Amino acid sequence: MANRPRTRRPSATWPKRASSPSRPEWTSSASASITPYSTLNAISRGRAEVILGRGSSIESFPLFGYDLADYEELFEEKATLFAELLKGTPVTWDGKTRAPLLNQDVVPHTESGPFPAWIGVGGSPRSVIRAARLGFSLMLAIIGGPPARFAAYSQLFERALDKFGRPPLPVGVHSPGHVAATDEQAKAEFWPRWRDIVALIAPERGFAIPTEASFDWETGPHGALYVGSPETVARKIATNLRALGATRFDLKYGLPGLTHDQLMTNVELYGQQVVPRVRELLG
Secondary structure, three states, X not given: OOOOOEOOOOOOOOOXXXXXXXXXXXXXXXXXXXXXXXXXXXXXXXXXXXXXXXXXXXXXXXXXXXXXXXXXXXXXXXXXXXXXXXXXXXXXXXXXXXOOEEEEOOOOOOOXXXXXXXXXXXXXXXXXXXXXXXXXXXXXXXOOOXXXXXXXXXXXXXXXXXXXXXXXXXXEEEEEEEEOOOHHHHHHHHHHHHHHHHXXXXXXXXXXXOOHHHHHHHOOOOOOXXXXXXXXXXXXXXXXXXXXXXXXXXXXXXXXXXXXXXXXXXXXXXXHHHHHHHHHHHO
């Protein structure tokens, strides 16, 4: 393929994620600050990446002294500033949510120039347009419902890039999942942990508490959970990459309660069987 999807090995922190499908690389979760990522980029030989997003958690706003009413403005300003800092040159910037910068240089610089940055989008067309305007790639965060409905965001991203005079940029998919030897084993291991974690956060996030019926649907061919045998998961990834015009898949794996052996089996099956099979299906 001319534009082959990339593969990344999962991080060692929870929540973990793995990607599909190309050469293995490390991924890590850290604060969106240039300095630690410059260091990470150096020790990983230029493989650091950043996904910027607002997320569904609001607990951090009072911790940092922010007003939730400024939700949109905060992300707009911080994403815009990050795009400027990513260039690796001194930045002069002024906004409403932090102190201004005057010809400020941020060190250490990255060895290989700007590293890849994405905007994570869970359903906001405004965020899709923001990603295109700032020159970030688009990561579709899909945790429930039919993934195919996000095709409209991929199409909007393509049109917005053209409008802003930018070259084509990658679209990726980020979704939860778990791989085991069989569909039955994967579901049996994942279901009680998924039920418990969603039930824990449902009251504050407004989520519906999953039932076995809803879980079966989400793990089926039209749902957003990639839970099953290597063949089942690979076919679902390939189908949705095609449907969404995406070239990257991140598997968010690991839930409290899953054993170390279960997680290691997930990693091994994903890297040794799922990724090659996705490449084959997309080839």
